[in-house]
Amino acid sequence: MVVGPSGAGKTTLLAALGLMEQKHGGKTEMVSYTSRSIDTPGEMLENPRYYSVLLMNAPKAALVLFVSDxxxxxxxxSRMAQAFRAPVLGVVTKVDVSTPEERERAKERLRSAGAREVVDCSPVTGEGMDRLKSSIERMSREVFRA
Known part of the structure; x- marks a missing residue:
């Protein structure tokens, strides 16, 4: 399951991971399921009224990615990850178009939200994607071992 603000690159990230097809120029309008992923609209994070929708869909997720632009x-x-049963991995996207200072602020925000680990990457250029895939695989194995 991916959670993050509008424009953070959630759908692009899922496509780069091979978990769903990339929508060209489209915005995720509602919670979208595939056999291996749950894509959520940015409004679910941006408007506290919609947090319940995230929590309602979260039990279906083995891993939650908090995606930050x-x-x-x-x-x-703060500590939003505690509301999820599944482990939370923080992902900072757009490393190809951001400064080191911006990335560090985004990482700190994700740590404050309770992400167990934070990885930065660019689904567009591929930078950091191998490390992200390794983190996803490791955290997923931990879930299925428990």
Missing amino acids: PTGNVRFP
Whole structure:
């Protein structure tokens, strides 16, 4: 399951991971399921009224990715990860178009939200994607061992 603000690159990230087809120029309008992923609209994070929709869909997820756009300033609520049964991995996208300072601020926001680990990457250029895939695989194995 991916959670993050509008424009953070959630759908692009899922496509780069091979978990769903990339929509060209489209925005995720509602929670979208595939056999291996749950894509959520950015409004689910940006408007606290919709947090219940995230929580309602979360039990179906084995892993939750909190996706942060370092060029934006949308914050995840402090310790939000505690509301999810599944482990939470923080992902900072857009490393190809952001500064080191912006990425560090985004990482700190994700840590404050309770992400167990934070990885930065660019689904567009592929930078950091191998490390992200390794983290996803490791955390997924931990879930299925428990």
